[in-house]
Amino acid sequence: MSASLTLNKITAQKGITIAEAANRVADLGWTPSYVQEAMTFPTDYKISKTPRDPMKQVLRSYFPMQEEKDNRVYGALDAALRGDMFRNVEPRWVEWMKLFLAIIPFPEISAARSMAMVGRLAPGEELRTGFTMQMVDEFRHSTIQMNLKKWYMENYIDPAGFDITEAAFGKCYATTIGRQFAEGFLTGDAITAANVYLTVVAETAFTNTLFVAMPSEAARNGDYALPTVFLSVQSDESRHIGNGHSMLMAMINDPSNHQLLERDLKYAFWQNHAIVDAAIGTFIEYGTTNRDKNKESYAELWHRWIYEDYYRTYMLPLEKYGIKIHHDDVAAAWDRIVKKNYVHKTAQFFAVGWSANFWRIEAQTEKDFEWFEHKYPGWYAEFGDFWKWYAKLSVPGETNILFNSDVGYVYPHRCWSCMVPCLIREDFVCDEVDGKIYTYCSEGCRWTHKVAFAAEYEGRATPAMGRFSGRREWEDCYHGWDIADAIKDLGFVRPDGKTLTAQPHLRFDAKDMWTLDHVRGHQLGSPLRGFRALSPIEREVAVADYRKGFTINPCH
Amino acid sequence: MSAQASAATAEPSVVKSGAAGSAVFPGSDSRKYNYFEPKGRKATHYEDMTVDVQPDPERYLLQDWIISFPDGTPTYSKDWTAAKSSNWHKFRAVDQEWERTHYQRQSTICGMVQNTIENGRKSGAPARFDPAWVKILQNHLGAYKHAEFGLGTSTMQAQRYGYTQMVNNAILTNSSYKLRFAQDITLYLSEIALDIPGFDVNAGKQHWLEDPIWQGVRKSIESVMGSNDYLEQYFATNAVFEPLVGELFRSGFLMQAASAQNDFITPAVVSAAEADYERNLANTVELFHILGTDAQHAAHNIALFNKWLAKHAELALDAANHLQPIWSQPRVKVVSFSDALAQAKNRIRGIASELGLTVPASLS
Numbered sequence: 013m014s015a016s017l018t019l020n021k022i023t024a025q026k027g028i029t030i031a032e033a034a035n036r037v038a039d040l041g042w043t044p045s046y047v048q049e050a051m052t053f054p055t056d057y058k059i060s061k062t063p064r065d066p067m068k069q070v071l072r073s074y075f076p077m078q079e080e081k082d083n084r085v086y087g088a089l090d091a092a093l094r095g096d097m098f099r100n101v102e103p104r105w106v107e108w109m110k111l112f113l114a115i116i117p118f119p120e121i122s123a124a125r126s127m128a129m130v131g132r133l134a135p136g137e138e139l140r141t142g143f144t145m146q147m148v149d150e151f152r153h154s155t156i157q158m159n160l161k162k163w164y165m166e167n168y169i170d171p172a173g174f175d176i177t178e179a180a181f182g183k184c185y186a187t188t189i190g191r192q193f194a195e196g197f198l199t200g201d202a203i204t205a206a207n208v209y210l211t212v213v214a215e216t217a218f219t220n221t222l223f224v225a226m227p228s229e230a231a232r233n234g235d236y237a238l239p240t241v242f243l244s245v246q247s248d249e250s251r252h253i254g255n256g257h258s259m260l261m262a263m264i265n266d267p268s269n270h271q272l273l274e275r276d277l278k279y280a281f282w283q284n285h286a287i288v289d290a291a292i293g294t295f296i297e298y299g300t301t302n303r304d305k306n307k308e309s310y311a312e313l314w315h316r317w318i319y320e321d322y323y324r325t326y327m328l329p330l331e332k333y334g335i336k337i338h339h340d341d342v343a344a345a346w347d348r349i350v351k352k353n354y355v356h357k358t359a360q361f362f363a364v365g366w367s368a369n370f371w372r373i374e375a376q377t378e379k380d381f382e383w384f385e386h387k388y389p390g391w392y393a394e395f396g397d398f399w400k401w402y403a404k405l406s407v408p409g410e411t412n413i414l415f416n417s418d419v420g421y422v423y424p425h426r427c428w429s430c431m432v433p434c435l436i437r438e439d440f441v442c443d444e445v446d447g448k449i450y451t452y453c454s455e456g457c458r459w460t461h462k463v464a465f466a467a468e469y470e471g472r473a474t475p476a477m478g479r480f481s482g483r484r485e486w487e488d489c490y491h492g493w494d495i496a497d498a499i500k501d502l503g504f505v506r507p508d509g510k511t512l513t514a515q516p517h518l519r520f521d522a523k524d525m526w527t528l529d530h531v532r533g534h535q536l537g538s539p540l541r542g543f544r545a546l547s548p549i550e551r552e553v554a555v556a557d558y559r560k561g562f563t564i565n566p567c568h
Numbered sequence: 569m570s571a572q573a574s575a576a577t578a579e580p581s582v583v584k585s586g587a588a589g590s591a592v593f594p595g596s597d598s599r600k601y602n603y604f605e606p607k608g609r610k611a612t613h614y615e616d617m618t619v620d621v622q623p624d625p626e627r628y629l630l631q632d633w634i635i636s637f638p639d640g641t642p643t644y645s646k647d648w649t650a651a652k653s654s655n656w657h658k659f660r661a662v663d664q665e666w667e668r669t670h671y672q673r674q675s676t677i678c679g680m681v682q683n684t685i686e687n688g689r690k691s692g693a694p695a696r697f698d699p700a701w702v703k704i705l706q707n708h709l710g711a712y713k714h715a716e717f718g719l720g721t722s723t724m725q726a727q728r729y730g731y732t733q734m735v736n737n738a739i740l741t742n743s744s745y746k747l748r749f750a751q752d753i754t755l756y757l758s759e760i761a762l763d764i765p766g767f768d769v770n771a772g773k774q775h776w777l778e779d780p781i782w783q784g785v786r787k788s789i790e791s792v793m794g795s796n797d798y799l800e801q802y803f804a805t806n807a808v809f810e811p812l813v814g815e816l817f818r819s820g821f822l823m824q825a826a827s828a829q830n831d832f833i834t835p836a837v838v839s840a841a842e843a844d845y846e847r848n849l850a851n852t853v854e855l856f857h858i859l860g861t862d863a864q865h866a867a868h869n870i871a872l873f874n875k876w877l878a879k880h881a882e883l884a885l886d887a888a889n890h891l892q893p894i895w896s897q898p899r900v901k902v903v904s905f906s907d908a909l910a911q912a913k914n915r916i917r918g919i920a921s922e923l924g925l926t927v928p929a930s931l932s
Contacts, residue, residue, distance in 0.1 A: 075675040098588065100586070121621055121737075124740060165601075175595075200636075479637075479640070489630055
């Protein structure tokens with residue numbers, strides 16, 4: 013027998029090529045002539061060129077490939093349990109997963125829904141298969157993440173917070189920020205939402221920090237489950253990035269689209285930065301116990317994934333098509349992370365508001381301080397005392413840090429656009445839209461609400477563009493409520509009916525845990541209500557005062 | 569500083585283990601999703617993966633939907649269907665699909681279909697197909713694949729509009745099955761074309777677009793695709809088109825006639841779609857049964873579904889009747905059109921009766 017004889021060679025028979033298969037499949041569509049296709053979600057863009065499918069994959073190979081990926085994921089979860097992963101996992105890390113995994117399944121399934129919106133818009137059917145696969149991928153992501161969360165709930169020391177997960181998603185101030193991200197995928201102008209915001213910016217740029225950088229940190233904290241699930245999720249993203257780019261290329265040659273593309277690239281980048289960097293930056297920097305000085309900080313990761321990978325290699329080449337790239341925003345986002353401590357201020361805010369959370373946050377310690385100072389010089393001077401206060405006030409019986417005037421923290425305004433609080437005080441702005449005053453964390457967010465989400469953009473009618481709606485200031489929902497009653501209403505109380513789901517520490521002993529009685533006696537209030545009640549002159553003074561910031565008092 | 573506070577500012581107490589059961593404290597045994605009412609005594613894995621992932625201001629969505637369309641319509645709206653429900657969250661998909669079960673099933677089907685085609689081709693089967701049958705596969709199975717694709721794109725569109733995750737995911741998996749089957753047929757025909765000289769893989773589309781036999785089907789499919797009501801699309805697909813036209817052509821013709829024309833491959837390829845449909849039908853009947861027996865809106869819904877049934881049944885019946893000549897084309901005749909149509913009518917009557925709907929006179 014010849015040494016080169018293989019089973020493949022014996023059994024192989026002539027088949028059709030991949031390109032031919034893709035072409036045949038793309039020919040399944042037709043232009044209806046008896047009845048017009050259903051009204052789809054509108055767009056102000058013009059799409060006259062047929063987008064190409066860069067992946068050229070058919071469902072026959074897609075489903076077995078995905079099943080194989082699943083087998084690896086579920087096998088790894090079993091292996092993690094057999095290897096007693098949870099004995100060594102860092103609770104500091106898993107606690108943040110209660111927040112992250114409460115948010116992420118909804119953005120994922122929203123992306124599946126949004127494929128309906130782009131599927132009908134593109135001429136030709138070639139990219140339809142790509143959109144179909146993305147739809148099923150996103151269904152995969154949403155339910156595989158719900159499964160991971162259930163797995164943590166069943167196996168981690170403290171399941172409280174996982175057990176209420178989707179109810180918590182609906183009510184928490186932090187998860188609403190994630191919902192802004194998700195609703196942005198599927199509401200308003202179909203191309204703005206499902207193409208530019210979702211695939212061109214969120215998936216091409218920010219999934220790298222979400223689904224690549226974060227799993228690395230999970231592994232450093234003894235959590236092998238998150239990497240196995242999320243790197244598998246990320247492996248689907250390349251297809252989505254291809255879909256997004258192909259659709260973008262089908263529009264970019266038409267100069268009448270450039271104005272809208274410039275608007276949407278700017279809006280999507282800034283809002284992804286404001287939302288994703290706040291959340292993922294906090295999880296990576298403050299959810300870890302690993303303080304290896306050789307590992308990359310979030311700022312360094314951002315530079316690699318967002319600046320180099322997205323901005324320099326993806327966005328800049330768009331200029332050759334005549335698109336004006338928002339270079340200043342990229343520089344401003346970088347400054348916010350590196351010079352203005354955006355991530356640190358977000359983590360600080362999460363900690364101040366711990367009692368209204370549904371996960372535990374423990375204090376940062378000396379070991380953490382040293383790492384932060386090494387990576388972010390000047391960190392200790394600004395945040396060291398705060399975390400000392402946090403540790404000190406983590407004992408039941410102390411005054412809740414949210415209301416403790418000894419600390420010196422001043423509760424922030426909420427940004428009407430990204431919904432993260434206005435944490436970089438010097439960047440705080442306000443403006444009037446449709447006769448009402450709103451507050452914003454930055455000029456980029458002010459522009460997003462007032463200029464981008466409007467019926468007209470630079471003199472051009474934009475009838476398909478979405479609008480901000482709902483009760484966007486969380487604090488307003490509980491204005492005048494005692495915080496204990498608000499926590500009860502949120503459902504963030506453990507099954508005994510009195511112990512808070514959130515705790516400001518990782519002490520797993522009933523005697524150390526805060527109850528409703530420990531926090532009762534303080535009222536929540538809406539900063540915006542007070543701000544709107546001011547006269548224009550008073551408001552000007554308030555803005556100037558807010559921009560000056562605050563100083564945390566020394567903690568002895 | 570109190571003694572307690574002093575303890576807290578020191579390094580936090582070392583946690584020996586992050587594993588379940590390593591400490592007992594309030595909530596340490598709360599290991600089930602507790603925010604929804606399971607359909608049965610205990611929540612199924614599907615329910616845990618699905619329920620409440622798409623939120624609702626009437627349940628937990630404190631701050632309401634936060635982006636709207638320019639006319640003020642929120643991200644999800646009950647107004648996207650004329651059907652009404654006193655509880656949109658009641659529905660659970662009968663097939664209980666979540667991602668893992670979906671990929672396992674789809675992948676198994678892909679393997680089954682590919683193995684059958686490969687082994688059939690290896691044994692030289694396509695060359696032995698009866699020549700008249702080859703023409704039928706080329707022209708009519710080739711045309712029919714576009715109907716499946718139309719239903720796939722229609723349900724892909726519809727899965728955006730449902731008011732709950734359970735409704736939308738059931739429609740999404742329906743779409744996934746239809747689009748896979750449309751591709752299964754496409755690739756199957758392309759592959760046997762390699763073994764059958766003169767086989768024209770483009771003929772199917774031409775028949776779909778121009779052949780009078782297929783124009784009723786195309787009109788029926790385009791009417792499903794053209795509906796602005798996502799539940800009408802879902803209803804028309806599974807409660808009307810599938811039993812009257814889809815099953816009629818697949819089971820009532822291809823599956824029965826093929827073997828007599830020396831073709832054992834086509835029935836295996838097509839059988840996957842029949843099994844897909846059983847699941848999609850079960851989900852559809854469950855949803856429309858819930859809506860048709862709704863405590864507040866039953867009468868409204870039944871009247872609406874009767875209207876949809878009458879509209880789409882007329883189109884589908886016309887489509888079915890136009891297909892009649894195909895039954896005469898095989899050299900060996902195994903099944904008559906009238907028997908197959910009687911079976912199809914019987915099937916749709918059964919579905920309508922299950923849903924408490926009035927069967928149009930034309931189907932009696």
